[in-house]
Amino acid sequence: MIKNMRQLIVCRYFILFLIVFPILGITNCSANPGENDNRQGAVNGEPKWKKKAEHMVKDQISRRGVKSVKVLKAMKEIPRHLFVPSNLVEMAYNDHPLPIGHGQTISQPYIVGVMTELLQAKEGDKVLEIGAGSGYQAAVLSKIGVMVYTIEIVRPLAVTGEERLKKLGYKNVHVKWGDGYKGWPEQAPFDGIIVTAAPDEVPQALVEQLKVGGRMVIPVGASNQELLVITKTDKGIKKESIFPVRFVPMVHP
C-alpha cells in the first residue's frame, strides 16, 4: 500500500514536470529574444520582425508596383529595426522615413525598394552609394550580391554604419567617411551609382566614375526634387525622370 502511495506521488511529480518544463521553455523564448530580435520578441519561434518585414514588403512596396523578386526578397530578410535608433524600433517597418541623428534620415522603405529596382544591379556588380546613413540601403544592395562602396560625410554615421554592417555580417560593403561629390576614384568605374541625398545638379565626378552602359539613380533639385535615372552611353548621358521626391540635401563639406 505504502509502496503504491509513493509510486503515486512520484508519478504525480513526474507528470507535473512534463507540463511545467515545456511552458518554461516557451516563456523563455519570447521573454529573452536573441540579439537580432532587439526587443521585437518571437511568435512560434519566428522573430516578430520577420512578419513586420513581410507586411512592409507586401503592403508598401510590392502593392505600389515594385516587381523585382530579388529586391523584395532582400527587404524581407533584412532586420530594418536594427538600423534605427533604439527608441524608434517599434516604427522601423512603417511607411515613412525615420530620423537617425545628426539631422539625417533612413529613407522610407518604398523609396529604397524603387531606387534599388531602378538601379538594375546584378550579382557581382560594383555599386557606389552616396550617403551611407544607417547602412540600410547598403545592406539591401549587399543582400542581392552587389559589391558596395558607400560614402558618408557625417563621421559618427560613417563609423556606426560600418560597425553595424560588420556586426550583421555584410562582408561585401566598404564604408568611407568623406565627400560624395568626389566619388571614389580609386574604385571606379562602377556598374551603378545610387545617391541617397539630393544635390542641385548631377555631380560631374559621379558621371565620370560610371561605366558606359551603367546606371545612376539620383534625386536632383533644391526645393523641387525629382528622382532621375541616368544612363551612360558612349555618346553621353540619357536622363529619365521618375517622380518628384523629397530627400535631405547633399551637402558640401
Ligand code: SAH
Ligand atoms: N542611405 C541611407 C539614407 C541616408 S540619408 C540609409 O539607408 O540609411 C542621406 C545621407 O547622405 C545622410 O546620412 C547624409 O549625411 C549623407 N550626405 C549628405 N551629403 C553628403 C555628401 N556630400 N557626401 C556623402 N554623404 C552625404
